[in-house]
Amino acid sequence: MALAAARRLLLHAGSRLGRREAVDGARRFANKRVLVETEGPAGVAVMKLRNPPVNSLSLECLTEFTISLEKLENDKSIRGVILTSECPGIFSAGLDLLEMYGRNPAHYAEYWKNVQELWLRLYTSNMILVSAINGASPAGGCLLALCCDYRVMADNPKYTIGLNESLLGIVAPFWFKDMYVNTIGHREAERALQLGTLFPPAEALKVGVVDELVPEDKVHSKARSVMAKWLAIPDHSRQLTKNMMRKATADNLIKQREADIQNFTSFISKDSIQKSLHMYLEKLKQKKG
Numbered sequence: 001m002a003l004a005a006a007r008r009l010l011l012h013a014g015s016r017l018g019r020r021e022a023v024d025g026a027r028r029f030a031n032k033r034v035l036v037e038t039e040g041p042a043g044v045a046v047m048k049l050r051n052p053p054v055n056s057l058s059l060e061c062l063t064e065f066t067i068s069l070e071k072l073e074n075d076k077s078i079r080g081v082i083l084t085s086e087c088p089g090i091f092s093a094g095l096d097l098l099e100m101y102g103r104n105p106a107h108y109a110e111y112w113k114n115v116q117e118l119w120l121r122l123y124t125s126n127m128i129l130v131s132a133i134n135g136a137s138p139a140g141g142c143l144l145a146l147c148c149d150y151r152v153m154a155d156n157p158k159y160t161i162g163l164n165e166s167l168l169g170i171v172a173p174f175w176f177k178d179m180y181v182n183t184i185g186h187r188e189a190e191r192a193l194q195l196g197t198l199f200p201p202a203e204a205l206k207v208g209v210v211d212e213l214v215p216e217d218k219v220h221s222k223a224r225s226v227m228a229k230w231l232a233i234p235d236h237s238r239q240l241t242k243n244m245m246r247k248a249t250a251d252n253l254i255k256q257r258e259a260d261i262q263n264f265t266s267f268i269s270k271d272s273i274q275k276s277l278h279m280y281l282e283k284l285k286q287k288k289g
C-alpha cells in the first residue's frame, strides 16, 4: 500500500522527486536506479538501468523502472525506447535474490505484484522496444530483453543470456515460459528451461534468444539504427500487429494474477526453496573468494 502511494507520488511529482533537465532539445529524467534520456525530434528514449553492482531488480528498482515506462507511455512524442545498462559488463542480474530470500510472505507478495506489473507494462507496451544488451543477462535480465521487439547483443563470449531459474532450484513462472516459447519455440524452450541454459552470444543468436550480435562498442549505434527502421512503420499498424501477437500471452497472466502471486508466495516461502536460494547465494559469494 505504502509503495503504491509512493509510486503515485513519484509519477505525478516527477520533476520534484526525479531530476529533469533540458539541454539542446534533449531531455532527461532520472530516478536513482533508472536514467532516461530522450531526444525530442527522433521520438526515442534511452533507458539505462543503473543499480550497481549488477542491476538486480530490487523492489525499488522495479518500481522506478515501471514509473519511468509509464511516464514515457504518457509522453505522446516518444515512440520508441532503447533499453540498456549503465553497469559495465552487466545488462541485469535479474530479480533481486535478496527480495526472495529470508523475508515474510507479505513482502514476497508485494514483490511479485511489482514483477508482474513491470512485465505486463513492458510486454504490452505500444512503444517500440529495442534492447541493447551490453552485458550478462540471466533470468529476469533475459526476461526484460525478451519483452523487447528486437534484441541487439554485444558479441562478447563472457556475457551469457537465458532463463537459468532451474539452476537456482526455482521454477520459471508460466508467463516467463510462455514468452520464451513465443520467442524460441517449444522444443528449444523446453530444453533451455530444464537445463537452465545460459547461452553465450553465438548460441543465443542461433536459437533466437537475440536477433543480432555486434562488437561491444557498436551495441548502441546498432540499436539506434534498428530503431530507425522500426520507426519507419506506421504506429497504428505496428501497434495493432504487436497487440495481436502478444495479447493472449499477457491475458493469460492478467486473468490469474492473484493466483500467480499466491503460488509464488507459497513456493518461495518453502524451506526447501529458501535452502536452495541460500546455497546459490553462498555460491555467488564463494566465486569471489
Ligand SMILES: CCCC/C=C/CC(=O)SCCNC(=O)CCNC(=O)[C@H](O)C(C)(C)COP(=O)(O)OP(=O)(O)OC[C@H]1O[C@@H](n2cnc3c(N)ncnc32)[C@H](O)[C@@H]1OP(=O)(O)O
Pocket (backbone or CB within 6 Å): 053, 054, 056, 090, 092, 093, 094, 095, 096, 097, 098, 136, 138, 139, 140, 141, 164, 165, 168, 170, 171, 172, 173, 264, 267, 268, 281, 284, 285, 287, 288
Ligand atoms: C517461482 C520463482 C521464480 C522466480 C524467478 C526468478 C527469476 C530471477 O531473475 S532469479 C535471479 C537469477 N539471477 C542469477 O542467477 C544471476 C546471479 N548473478 C550472477 O550470475 C553474477 O552475479 C553476474 C554474472 C550477474 C555478475 O557477475 P560478477 O562476477 O560481475 O558479480 P558477482 O560478484 O557475482 O556479484 C556482485 C554482487 O551482486 C550480488 N548479486 C548477483 N546477482 C544478484 C541477484 N540476482 N540478486 C541479488 N544480488 C545479486 C552478488 O551476490 C554479489 O554480492 P556481494 O558483493 O555482496 O557478494
